[in-house]
Amino acid sequence: MATLKDKLPPLGxxxxxxxLLIACAFFGATTDQFFSAENFSLILxxxxxxxxxxxxxxxxxxTAGIDLSCGVVMALAGIVMTKFxxxxxxxxxxxxxxxxxxxxxxxxxxxxLVTRIKLxxxxxxxxxxxxxxxxxQLYSKAQTVTEVPSLxxxxxxxxxVGGTNVAYGTVLMIALYLGTWxxxxxTAPGRHVYAVGNNPEATRLVGIPTDRVLLGVYVLxxxxxxxxxxxxxxxxxxxxxxxxxxxxxxxxxxxxLGGTSLFGGRGVVLGSLIGAVVVGVLRNGLxxxxxxxxxxxxxxxxxxxxxxxxxxxxxKGGR
Amino acid sequence: MTAPQIVMQAKGLVKRxxxxxxxxxxxxxxxxxxxxxxxxxxxxxxxxxxxxxxxATIPDEGEILLDGQPVQFRSPIEARRAGIECCYQDLAVAPxxxxxxxxxxxxxxxxxxxxxxxxxxxDKKKMLEIAVARMADxxxxxxxxxxxxxxxxxxxxxxxxxxxxxxxxxxVVILDxxxxxxxxxxxxxxxxxxxxxxxxxxxxxxxxxxxxxVFEIADRIHVARLGKRAAVLxxxxxxxxxxxxxxxxxxxxxxxxxxxxx
Numbered sequence: 380m381a382t383l384k385d386k387l388p389p390l391g392x393x394x395x396x397x398x399l400l401i402a403c404a405f406f407g408a409t410t411d412q413f414f415s416a417e418n419f420s421l422i423l424x425x426x427x428x429x430x431x432x433x434x435x436x437x438x439x440x441x442t443a444g445i446d447l448s449c450g451v452v453m454a455l456a457g458i459v460m461t462k463f464x465x466x467x468x469x470x471x472x473x474x475x476x477x478x479x480x481x482x483x484x485x486x487x488x489x490x491x492l493v494t495r496i497k498l499x500x501x502x503x504x505x506x507x508x509x510x511x512x513x514x515x516q517l518y519s520k521a522q523t524v525t526e527v528p529s530l531x532x533x534x535x536x537x538x539x540v541g542g543t544n545v546a547y548g549t550v551l552m553i554a555l556y557l558g559t560w561x562x563x564x565x566t567a568p569g570r571h572v573y574a575v576g577n578n579p580e581a582t583r584l585v586g587i588p589t590d591r592v593l594l595g596v597y598v599l600x601x602x603x604x605x606x607x608x609x610x611x612x613x614x615x616x617x618x619x620x621x622x623x624x625x626x627x628x629x630x631x632x633x634x635x636l637g638g639t640s641l642f643g644g645r646g647v648v649l650g651s652l653i654g655a656v657v658v659g660v661l662r663n664g665l666x667x668x669x670x671x672x673x674x675x676x677x678x679x680x681x682x683x684x685x686x687x688x689x690x691x692x693x694x695k696g697g698r
Numbered sequence: 699m700t701a702p703q704i705v706m707q708a709k710g711l712v713k714r715x716x717x718x719x720x721x722x723x724x725x726x727x728x729x730x731x732x733x734x735x736x737x738x739x740x741x742x743x744x745x746x747x748x749x750x751x752x753x754a755t756i757p758d759e760g761e762i763l764l765d766g767q768p769v770q771f772r773s774p775i776e777a778r779r780a781g782i783e784c785c786y787q788d789l790a791v792a793p794x795x796x797x798x799x800x801x802x803x804x805x806x807x808x809x810x811x812x813x814x815x816x817x818x819x820x821d822k823k824k825m826l827e828i829a830v831a832r833m834a835d836x837x838x839x840x841x842x843x844x845x846x847x848x849x850x851x852x853x854x855x856x857x858x859x860x861x862x863x864x865x866x867x868x869x870v871v872i873l874d875x876x877x878x879x880x881x882x883x884x885x886x887x888x889x890x891x892x893x894x895x896x897x898x899x900x901x902x903x904x905x906x907x908x909x910x911x912v913f914e915i916a917d918r919i920h921v922a923r924l925g926k927r928a929a930v931l932x933x934x935x936x937x938x939x940x941x942x943x944x945x946x947x948x949x950x951x952x953x954x955x956x957x958x959x960x
Contacts, residue, residue: 573794
């Protein structure tokens with residue numbers, strides 16, 4: 380007999396909404412400034428970098444992988460594009476493309492190591508995390524790049540919607556989410572990403588080139604990190620070699636909070652957007668309350684463990 | 699009596715893995731509209747034979763004929779294009795995906811026009827319609843094709859896997875241990891389905907360790923032994939224990955009564 384539990388979406392998919400509602404209700408009750416269009420717009424601007432990284436991370440986690448190098452690869456791409464533009468004097472569009480290309484190249488390296496040598500994604504990306512970090516520091520000499528071409532900060536500009544400032548980067552982030560959502564849901568390659576995460580052996584046996592799917596996912600994730608780098612540069616106005624430190628784990632937190640299973644094959648990319656917003660709301664709300672930023676890190680840590688617990692329990696629940 | 703039509707045939711297949719000879723001149727013959735069981739002890743060359751027939755491995759020597767024409771499959775995809783569908787042992791389905799999605803995995807249909815050609819959008823409605831029709835055709839009693847496979851029982855899942863092979867095969871259906879790991883009732887459900895596949899006119903190659911199941915539905919039994927075909931038996935004439943004796947070598951092929959051969 381179909382019970383109410385069968386009809387509701389799995390708890391993992393409702394979790395992010397519940398978390399978001401609770402967080403909003405809490406901060407709305409404790410601070411005056413929280414519920415304002417301006418503040419929500421600010422939160423979206425704060426999450427756009429993490430949000431776009433989280434798209435790439437979602438793709439990889441859907442294949443039952445994980446990418447620990449995401450934030451640092453983003454930082455490298457940011458340094459490459461700003462230094463190429465500012466120091467080498469390359470035209471800004473070319474510098475941007477080269478920056479995104481470097482991030483895609485790191486994705487390719489991750490993907491090749493995962494598919495060809497069959498190394499676990501965890502170890503591979505732990506390695507590339509350190510490599511990308513070291514290259515970033517060496518190439519930038521640990522210096523922030525300040526003379527950034529104006530084209531690179533364009534996405535940080537805002538336009539007015541009913542008296543509220545909305546950043547172009549926010550619009551880009553939402554467009555990227557909708558595009559990826561469509562791709563995953565309504566195209567064959569998108570469905571194959573789920574199939575690979577679900578049962579790689581069965582997917583291979585029906586004739587889908589699973590290694591090509593995986594490789595494509597890692598490269599595509601790299602491209603998203605590259606775009607996130609551009610957003611980061613646009614937001615801060617500089618190329619920062621130490622960017623991506625918090626984003627690295629925040630992106631994974633956003634994906635897991637968004638209900639995507641770490642075991643692969645289950646999840647909706649739009650959930651990661653909610654997850655990123657939850658992280659953003661927590662950071663923003665705790666700041667408004669005047670809480671020390673260390674507690675924000677503490678709360679995110681607790682949240683991610685809660686989310687993974689829900690994932691694990693709903694899997695063990697027999698379905 | 700006219701000679702039965704032969705759908706698939708293999709002559710003198712040899713496959714070596716280093717020092718090990720898995721296939722040592724194996725012959726094989728599948729007739730139209732039959733269920734041919736393939737049995738054999740571990741290491742008898744049973745799975746190497748099936749892999750060669752389904753394109754999963756390339757034999758070192760020998761030839762394979764499909765409808766009398768020589769074929770060489772370099773991959774399972776090529777075998778599939780030739781109308782040979784394989785259903786592998788360990789419930790080869792993606793659990794979190796729907797039944798319809800599983801049926802069309804790797805052969806998705808795109809929409810027509812702009813949505814399909816430019817946006818590469820899938821035609822989910824059409825795939826669902828075909829899935830419902832094919833499953834109804836095979837009398838697989840599952841209510842909704844849009845439920846995730848993981849919501850099904852083990853037997854139903856296996857039925858989906860068998861039906862996937864049967865729904866798209868044009869020539870041959872190969873089933874590798876389809877009733878392993880199933881209870882009695884669920885096993886019977888899958889056996890019923892296999893019979894319906896045969897009755898639709900598709901020949902079935904059934905690899906199984908389960909002797910009662912083999913005797914229940916096979917029309918002929920191919921016994922693999924030491925990389926060769928030891929004999930092809932008639933399950934209506936030979937006993938189960940003699941069959942096991944042929945399989946293990948306790949009964950040499952020349953001592954099998956003529957009426958028991960098929």
